[in-house]
Amino acid sequence: MAQLTVLEKLQILSDAAKYDASCASSNTMKRDSRDGKGLGSTTGAGICHSYAPDGRCISLLKILLTNFCSFDCVFCINRSSSNVRRARFSVEEVVALTLNFYRRNYIEGLFLSSGIIRSADYTMAELIRVAETLRRQHGFLGYIHLKLIPGASRDLIERAGLFADRVSINVELPSEAALARFAPEKQASEIKSAMGGLKLKIEAAREERGKSEKAPAFSPAGQSTQMIIGADGASDSAVLKRSAWLYGSFGLKRVYYSAFSPIPDASRQLPLQPPPLMREHRLYQADWLTRFYGFETEEILGRNEMLDLDIDPKLAWALRERGRFPVDVNRADRETLLRVPGLGTRSVDRILTTRRFRRLRLEDVGRLTRSLTTIRHFILAEGWRPGSGLDAQNLRARLMPRPRQLTLFP
Amino acid sequence: MIAARLNGPADFAGWRREARRLALAGIQPEAVDWLTSEDDAGLFAMENATPVAGGSTALTVSRRFIELAENVVCHRDAGRFVLLHRLLLRLQDEPRLLENAADADIARAEAMARSVRRDLHKMTAFVRFRAVSGASEDGPFIAWFEPEHFILERAAAFFTARFGTMIWSILTPQGSLHWDGVALQYGPAASKADAPDGDAIEAYWLTYYASIFNPARLKPKAMKSEMPVKYWRNLPEAELIVPLIASAARRAEDMVMRAPTQPPARHVRQLRHRPELPADESAITSWRDAAAAAQRCTRCDLHCHATQTVFGEGPLDARVLFVGEQPGDKEDLAGRPFVGPAGQVFDRAMKEAGLDRARAYVTNAVKHFKFQLRGKRRIHEKPNVGEIKACRFWLDLELQFVKPRFVVALGASALRSLTGHASSLASARDRELALEDGTPLLATVHPSFLLRLPDEDARSREYARFVADLARVQQRIFRH
Numbered sequence: 001m002a003q004l005t006v007l008e009k010l011q012i013l014s015d016a017a018k019y020d021a022s023c024a025s026s027n028t029m030k031r032d033s034r035d036g037k038g039l040g041s042t043t044g045a046g047i048c049h050s051y052a053p054d055g056r057c058i059s060l061l062k063i064l065l066t067n068f069c070s071f072d073c074v075f076c077i078n079r080s081s082s083n084v085r086r087a088r089f090s091v092e093e094v095v096a097l098t099l100n101f102y103r104r105n106y107i108e109g110l111f112l113s114s115g116i117i118r119s120a121d122y123t124m125a126e127l128i129r130v131a132e133t134l135r136r137q138h139g140f141l142g143y144i145h146l147k148l149i150p151g152a153s154r155d156l157i158e159r160a161g162l163f164a165d166r167v168s169i170n171v172e173l174p175s176e177a178a179l180a181r182f183a184p185e186k187q188a189s190e191i192k193s194a195m196g197g198l199k200l201k202i203e204a205a206r207e208e209r210g211k212s213e214k215a216p217a218f219s220p221a222g223q224s225t226q227m228i229i230g231a232d233g234a235s236d237s238a239v240l241k242r243s244a245w246l247y248g249s250f251g252l253k254r255v256y257y258s259a260f261s262p263i264p265d266a267s268r269q270l271p272l273q274p275p276p277l278m279r280e281h282r283l284y285q286a287d288w289l290t291r292f293y294g295f296e297t298e299e300i301l302g303r304n305e306m307l308d309l310d311i312d313p314k315l316a317w318a319l320r321e322r323g324r325f326p327v328d329v330n331r332a333d334r335e336t337l338l339r340v341p342g343l344g345t346r347s348v349d350r351i352l353t354t355r356r357f358r359r360l361r362l363e364d365v366g367r368l369t370r371s372l373t374t375i376r377h378f379i380l381a382e383g384w385r386p387g388s389g390l391d392a393q394n395l396r397a398r399l400m401p402r403p404r405q406l407t408l409f410p
Numbered sequence: 411m412i413a414a415r416l417n418g419p420a421d422f423a424g425w426r427r428e429a430r431r432l433a434l435a436g437i438q439p440e441a442v443d444w445l446t447s448e449d450d451a452g453l454f455a456m457e458n459a460t461p462v463a464g465g466s467t468a469l470t471v472s473r474r475f476i477e478l479a480e481n482v483v484c485h486r487d488a489g490r491f492v493l494l495h496r497l498l499l500r501l502q503d504e505p506r507l508l509e510n511a512a513d514a515d516i517a518r519a520e521a522m523a524r525s526v527r528r529d530l531h532k533m534t535a536f537v538r539f540r541a542v543s544g545a546s547e548d549g550p551f552i553a554w555f556e557p558e559h560f561i562l563e564r565a566a567a568f569f570t571a572r573f574g575t576m577i578w579s580i581l582t583p584q585g586s587l588h589w590d591g592v593a594l595q596y597g598p599a600a601s602k603a604d605a606p607d608g609d610a611i612e613a614y615w616l617t618y619y620a621s622i623f624n625p626a627r628l629k630p631k632a633m634k635s636e637m638p639v640k641y642w643r644n645l646p647e648a649e650l651i652v653p654l655i656a657s658a659a660r661r662a663e664d665m666v667m668r669a670p671t672q673p674p675a676r677h678v679r680q681l682r683h684r685p686e687l688p689a690d691e692s693a694i695t696s697w698r699d700a701a702a703a704a705q706r707c708t709r710c711d712l713h714c715h716a717t718q719t720v721f722g723e724g725p726l727d728a729r730v731l732f733v734g735e736q737p738g739d740k741e742d743l744a745g746r747p748f749v750g751p752a753g754q755v756f757d758r759a760m761k762e763a764g765l766d767r768a769r770a771y772v773t774n775a776v777k778h779f780k781f782q783l784r785g786k787r788r789i790h791e792k793p794n795v796g797e798i799k800a801c802r803f804w805l806d807l808e809l810q811f812v813k814p815r816f817v818v819a820l821g822a823s824a825l826r827s828l829t830g831h832a833s834s835l836a837s838a839r840d841r842e843l844a845l846e847d848g849t850p851l852l853a854t855v856h857p858s859f860l861l862r863l864p865d866e867d868a869r870s871r872e873y874a875r876f877v878a879d880l881a882r883v884q885q886r887i888f889r890h
Contacts, residue, residue, distance in 0.1 A: 007617055014621040032571035036591075041572040047535045048636065050647055052623040053655050055632025062622060070680055080680055081673035100611045101618075103551065103576060104539045176714075189705050189718055196717040196743035248783045249717060250743075261626045262665040274662065275626055350511045357510045364512035 004087050010097065012087040016067040016078050017113060020170075021226055021258040023048075025059045025108035025143040028165040028221040038139030040102060040109070042165070046143070047108055060111040060145060061101050065089055065126055069115030073172070073183035074270060075231045077263040078115045084265055088117075091129045098134060102142050109143030109165070110134070116149055124152035124160065131163035143221075148198075150190045157194055158201055158218075166221040166253070169194050174227055174234035174242045182231065182269075195250040198223050202251070222253035229283060230260040230276045235305040240286055240297045247291070257283045282307040289314060292345055293338045310400050315341040318378060319396055328380040330359050341399075342374035374399055411443045414491070419446045419584070420484040420560035429495050433469055439499065444491035471501055474508055481523035484530075484560045493519060529558045534568045536641050539578060540609035548591075549577035554605035555644055556583055566594055581605055612646050619647040625658035626665060691803075697726055697811035700804065704777060709800040712778035712793075717742045722773025722808050729887050731771040731814035732756075733805065735823040735856055736793050742779035747772050752858035756820075759857065759873065763880035771812045775827035776801045798827045809845070817849055818883055821856030839879070850886070854879035 004012075026046030033039055048057035066088035067078040077084055098110045112130055116123050127146055134140035146164040148157055160167055169191055173179045176188040198219065205218030225246060227239065234242075243255045259275035286307060289295040293314070300313050308316040318325060318341045327340050329351055337348045347369040354360065354368060362384040366372045377386045377395060392398075414428040425444075432442060479494050497515055501507055510516055539551035551573075557565075562584050569580065570589055580587045581600035588595045633651075642648035694700050701721045707713060720737035723746060740750030748756050760767045776797050781788040793801075805827060809817070819825040822835045828851060829843070835853060843851040855876055863869040 007614060010614055011617050011621050014618050018622045018624050033574035034571050036575060039573075039575055041568075043568070047531070049535050050619065050645065051633040051637040052619065053630050053633050053651055053658065054624045054627040055629030055636075056624075056627075057636065058619070058622060061618065072677065080677040083671045083674055097614065099547075101615065103547070103549075103573070104541075104609065104611060104615070105537050105553070105573075106615050193718045193745055196745065200740070200743050245715060245783060248786050248788055249715075251786070259627070261624055262662065264665050265668070265671055266665065268670045273666070277627060277629070353509045354511045357506065358512065360512065367512050367514075367517045 006089075006093055006097070009087040009089055009093070010063070012085050013064045013067055013089060014062065016084070016115075017062045017064045017111075019077065019258060019261060019263070020062065020111075020113060020147075021056075021256040022111070022145070022168060022224055022254065023057050023059045023062070024166070024221075024224070024254065025145075026221070027253065028143060029217055031141040033139075033141055038141045039099070040140055040142035042108075042141065042143055049106055049108065059108045060143065061098055061107045061109070062111040063089070063094065063097075063113075065091075065094060065112060065114040065123075065130065066117055067115045068117050070118075071116050071183065071185040073186065074267045075172075075182055075228055075260060075263075077265070079267070081267070082265045091126065091133060094130050095133050095138065098142075099138060099140065102140070107142075109140075109145070111145040111147075113147035114149070120149045120151035121153050121156055124149045124156040128156065128160050128163065131160070135163050148194055150186050150194065152194075154197055157197065161198070161201060161205075161219040162216060164219055166224065167198060167219045168224045168226070169198075170226045171242075171246065172226070172228060173232055174229075174239045175232070178232035178234065195223065195225070195246075195252075199250045223250065224252055224254040224256060226256040226258055228260050229257050229280055231270060236279070236283060236286070236307045237297075237301050237305045239283060240290070240301070243287060244290065244297050255287065257287075278309050279307070282309060282313060286313045294335055295339075311396065312341070314339070315374060315399060322391065325378045326380045326386050327378060329365055330355050330380075330382065340375060340378050342371065342378070343369060412437055412441055413443050413445055416444060416446045416491075418560075420563065421446070422480050422483045425479070425483055425491060425494065429491075429498055430469055432495065433499060433502075439492045439495035442492065442495065469498070469502065470505075471498060472505075472508065475501060478508065478519055478523055480564075481526045482519050484526045484564060485522040486559050487522060490522065493522075526559050526561060530561050530565055532638075532641060533557055533561060533565045536637075536645055537569070537580060538644065538646060540606040541611070542606055548575060551576060551578040552605045553578070553580045554582075554600075554602050555580055558640070560584060562587060563596070570594055616647055616650060620650050620654060623654055625654070625661040628655065628658045628662075630655055694807065697808070700807040700811065704804050707777070707804070709803065710778075710797045712776070712780050712797060715781070715783075716778035718745050719777045720745055720747050720774065720779070721777060721804070722747060722771055722812075724771030724773075724812075725769060726771070726812055728769060728771035728812055728814055730765075730816045730818060730883060731773065731809065731812055732818045732820055733824040733828060734772070734774045734820045735858075736774050736776035737779045738790060738858070739779065739781070739788055747774055751861055752856065755857040755860055755873075759877045759880055762877045764884045765880055771808070771814060773805065773808055775805060775824045777804055793823055795826070798823060802827055802830075809849075814849065816883060816886060817845060817851045818880075819851060819853040821859065824856070825853050852879070852883055852886075 024046060026044065028042050028044070030042060030044055032041035046059060048059045050058040052058060067084065068086050068088060069078045069080055072079045072081050094112065101107045102109065112127055114123050114127055131144050131146055134144065144164045145166045145168065146160045148160060148167050148169040150169060171191055172183055172186065179186055179188050201218050202222060205216065208215035209217060227242065229239065246252050246255050257280050259277050259280035261275040286300050289300055290297055300317060301307070302317070302320050307313050318339070327336055329337065334348060334352060337343055337351060338345065350368040351360065351365065354364065359382040361382045362372065362376065365375065365379065365381055369375060412432065414432060416424040416428065475497070482490050482494055493515060497519060500515070507513060508516060511520065533555060537553045537555050539553045542550045542552060545551065562582055566587050569578070569587065573589070575591060577591050578589050581604050583599050586597035586600050588597055691703050694703055704719045704721050707719055720741050734748065737747060738750045738752060741747055757767055776793040780791045780793050780797065782791055817828060819828050825835055825838055826832055828845060835855065838853040843853065845851055855872065857876065860869060860873050860876060863872060
């Protein structure tokens with residue numbers, strides 16, 4: 001077989017990496033090269049340098065070190081039983097690509113993962129070598145996200161956190177039973193144990209750095225994980241409860257949901273259908289409601305197992321709880337305003353400051369928010385009450401987005 | 411009309427100076443022509459006003475207004491200076507005007523500031539450097555960019571902080587930035603032809619862009635809202651967008667329709683080399699087997715929510731074996747017993763009693779953490795009798811492999827587990843007990859009990875009693 005060029009490897013190994021949804025480059029410590037040392041900076045906010053037509057941001061060079069893999073996870077394009085083209089980068093090739101992309105302002109940094117070759121420890125050590133070379137030899141100050149290999153030794157996992165801004169290990173599926181079925185080589189206990197150890201290390205390092213800035217950083221942007229949605233039969237309720245548990249147990253920065261996507265050379269064990277993109281979207285909205293809007297998972301779902309696909313979860317909740325509305329924008333407290341469909345955290349804060357100066361009319365609320373279409377039915381303002389609209393049976397239908405083609409296969 | 415002269419289209423210092431002068435002169439915003447370059451001066455050859463008597467004498471504005479104005483002056487809207495001037499005057503009478511986001515002037519100024527901030531952010535995202543032919547790794551690089559607003563100077567700080575050790579220029583229709591690795595220079599407006607028309611690395615970038623796109627998830631609207639079409643002409647990857655969208659449906663359908671293939675030979679070989687799973691519960695012949703098998707325990711439901719089984723640890727020839735209740739939050743995350751706050755109390759008390767924790771075997775009656783999730787906090791819950799009974803299987807194995815001379819129950823759950831029945835810790839504490847096989851059993855409180863006592867006096871009294879109990883253990887060990 002002819003040697004693959006770096007360009008061919010890049011094609012194979014970025015194609016192989018695209019099913020990981022995480023792309024964040026935010027929330028890390030601030031660094032820059034103003035002092036004439038090293039290359040790069042981090043700003044805290046993270047930058048999306050481009051967007052692909054799938055609507056996903058391109059912030060990091062997201063690649064695998066290799067897509068050879070000894071694991072046979074059914075949902076994965078790189079599983080050992082697939083006939084996908086295989087390639088392997090050298091450590092130096094990944095380092096050079098990262099630096100060359102970074103210098104041209106294409107990326108914020110590197111997101112590196114890998115198929116598992118030889119052993120979990122061998123693979124993990126190779127990933128660490130890339131990060132260490134970038135940091136130590138090239139003074140790279142950009143963002144690095146390292147994927148942790150399940151089953152890698154604790155020493156290696158703790159070493160990864162010294163060079164990476166963020167580390168992550170994927171729970172892959174909402175339940176351990178599904179993991180055992182679809183990813184027979186992956187041990188849920190190893191994944192959970194790694195996340196538990198990381199939480200302790202991240203917290204301890206943060207505490208040390210609070211005392212002294214010279215203390216070494218350990219994965220300063222925390223840890224995250226990913227769950228594939230739609231490959232197994234898990235309900236939204238099961239997914240959201242699992243997320244609440246993950247946030248609560250391991251202090252995760254993010255749980256990413258990735259709608260199961262058809263892959264080239266798919267296993268026959270999987271649903272041959274387009275990715276449930278709207279479901280993924282609704283799960284993210286529900287996730288947001290629990291993290292920033294004070295909702296409990298149980299409230300969001302009510303008695304349902306699945307979220308409403310046609311309307312967002314906050315509107316669905318409000319339509320079930322019509323008795324709580326209309327809410328007076330001139331009086332209600334922050335928690336209550338956050339529960340009004342159509343009001344986001346920013347709009348609520350603007351309402352709270354502005355109403356100290358004047359009684360808000362509907363048009364004032366219009367200036368403070370993006371659109372009144374939904375909000376108007378749920379609020380009282382100076383000179384405005386929603387009338388009987390709130391009780392109308394057809395309110396849901398009226399607030400539903402007009403039908404449009406959501407996926408390629410309607 | 412009064413003319414106010416600025417040193418450029420986003421000259422904030424100049425605006426501040428002129429606005430102050432005009433305000434002190436009592437001149438109304440609508441009566442001012444703001445001139446941003448020398449060319450304009452010819453069109454409006456007017457005399458500057460001399461201060462008018464009776465104008466306000468002192469001007470005060472908040473830091474917040476300065477921040478807002480710094481952004482607004484960068485906006486391309488020609489009315490920006492008049493708007494800011496008006497806000498400056500209004501702020502003298504309405505000092506808290508800025509908080510009134512429903513005010514039309516404020517709403518407009520904020521919208522302009524937002525648009526400028528967004529353009530600034532997009533510039534940091536979408537500038538694409540190209541290496542000058544013959545350049546080294548560190549440059550020179552040149553980028554051509556067309557900002558929507560007058561943001562060039564404000565954007566400079568980002569690029570010097572990020573690319574401080576490279577040599578680069580950013581050329582725009584408004585002017586240019588040049589960084590030589592040490593200092594920044596502003597240059598005149600440039601044209602696209604002044605920048606290189608290619609870079610060898612771009613082929614890699616385009617390959618990456620095309621490969622990272624998933625044709626099964628087409629969402630061009632989401633892409634356009636974040637990467638507006640107006641920026642496309644200077645993004646090398648944008649030429650791929652149309653063909654990628656056009657072929658997406660066919661590629662996605664291909665993936666769905668294609669028949670599964672036979673696994674490659676490598677996969678079949680690998681299957682034969684699968685490592686064996688650790689011994690299961692029926693084949694345990696050593697402590698190591700037991701510890702490994704316990705990791706996969708499902709004897710009760712606690713494994714569903716706990717992070718991991720926390721098995722006991724310590725030398726297998728330990729003379730004394732301590733049994734606690736269950737792992738806590740820290741123990742659950744670390745996978746080791748007695749490493750949290752209660753563990754620290756335990757360690758201190760052990761030392762004071764003359765015992766060496768490293769020479770004792772330490773474990774729990776229940777090996778999984780039981781808790782209630784409240785928001786992001788995990789609140790400890792007592793294990794029930796069923797859970798204690800289910801886990802006795804593992805404790806028995808630990809007792810069997812360690813064969814301690816003494817066993818110490820820390821707290822009521824441990825006592826429940828070891829004796830098999832409910833009894834009062836208070837009365838058991840003063841008595842001599844024994845396990846079924848005759849091994850002496852001592853009972854004392856769990857160290858977390860000491861942490862929960864609210865009263866300082868009670869805490870130190872109970873702590874002393876706990877140390878005394880451990881000291882009794884120490885004496886027994888030495889007597890034997």
